[in-house]
Amino acid sequence: MNVLEILFYSLSVFALISAIMVLISKNPIHSVLWLILVFFAISGHYILLNAQFLAIVNIIVYAGAIMVLFLFVIMLINVKKDSEPQKLLFMKFAGVITGGSFLILLIALVKQATPLVGKVVLLKEGTIGLINPLGKALFSDYVVPFEISSVLFLSAMVGAVLIGKK
């Protein structure tokens, strides 16, 4: 087992444990902090895949902007720790069973998919994740969606202000 596999497994275990902690922590602020750890682990996966641009964008946009927005809203509306009424144990059990069956079904599906056998992911190498090729593709082939996304942001901003206003 080489260094890359050890990194893959440790980052995966770290991300899964943090994701489970997002679910089972009672305090929403703790959930946000665990989710930030999940995003850092996923950024580590991006660096492992040599997608450096996406790793940085993931940290800046998700862990930096979106999670701060979540924390801000949680502090704004001041949710008390025990304000969330507990669901019935039966409902929680049913949810976990549903998610587990979903996972088992998809894993069984992937395990018998013959086109995926023997395919490997190129770790650590490759230049497509760097800023230079991504920027060239973004501003040549994908320049129209890029401009449309600015319109999307403008409409989202106007919508958020309109909804947030009383």
Added chain:
Amino acid sequence: MSIQYYIFFCLALFSIGVVGVLTRRNAIIVFMCIELMLNAVNLLLVAFSKMYYGMAVQNGGATTAGIDAQIFVFFIMVVAAAEVSIGLAIIVMMYRNTHSIDVNFLNRLKN
């Protein structure tokens, strides 16, 4: 690293998000679990793009193969940022009207 390990990891992360959406009642936690599912899909897209790139390099093809998936991930992040701002505005408005962020209060559209 085989692609199947990446698929299994992303499926596990996605399923944890599904379980969170199904079991929690706090609207903010439900929203965070949706973000978790989006991130699992993003990671899977990047893994597939590197798989495709590796195959293209082996066959002596173009060196920009698989770059589309990373552009898609970038646009998914763009849309997720816009979606979060709208969603949190809706949650704040919901809290202002019902003084609770329990999703079970949203079972009716009237009144």
